Amino acid sequence: MNTDLQEKRIPIIKIRDFLIVSIQVDMHDRLAIKLQSQILEEIAKTGAKGVLIDISVLEMVDSFIGRMLSGMATMASIMDAAVVIVGMQPAVAITLVELGLDMPGVDTALNMEKGMEMLEKRMRDQQVEDF
């Protein structure tokens, strides 16, 4: 069981001020929880200002995974990092709304590039404020 979890480890890549996570597997609940804490640890370790999570491969987001994503966005914002969910499939978006799941605090972008632009704009705005 342990080896299975290790096999399915989801890599977190840091590029400049951002973390990039591409979820390529259908996650079981424990893997989702593990990913959540890994990302938060990575934010603490690197001081990343933003996290891009690509879910374009995910064919389904149920209430558990949805809750994991929005919980992570809230926790990350407390740590001064923004989370952008990228590439949600239309069928997944429709299903999430019908399921009745609110995902407060979660920003979304159509693709990785748009998501990156969002995060960069947020950083620029913040620098202006700081100034």
Place this chain on the structure above:
Amino acid sequence: MFEQTTDKNWSLLDKQVLETEYDIVRIRQLIRSHAKGIQMGIVDQTRITTAVSELLRNMYNYANGGEVQIETGPVEGKMALIITCSDHGPGIENLEMAMSDGYTTGMGLGYGLPGAKRLVDKFEIETQKDKGTTVRLIKWR
């Protein structure tokens, strides 16, 4: 049980046992492939897969697992995918409450049952204290 929608003309596609967390992933993927197999559209595939995922998690959390039966056949004259999830858990004490949005006994957010119901065309549930719960989801193709 479920008299209105039990039909002898249904054919059994699959029967699975849910025991571990990994089975939740495995069985929902199976549902997806059967939905694809009967040429269901992509949005409906996603709806039924998500609805089943919610039920499987309930079964795993509250009833220590259970059984899932996947069938196909006519329901009210239209071709459908029929998923029946049954467990031998404690049963649902207050069904009306469990079917209302946001109600939870603590382990989830309370989207499970009402959310699953919204995602399918027909939703039937039978529950008996200390005997278990059976939920049937029907999605027309």
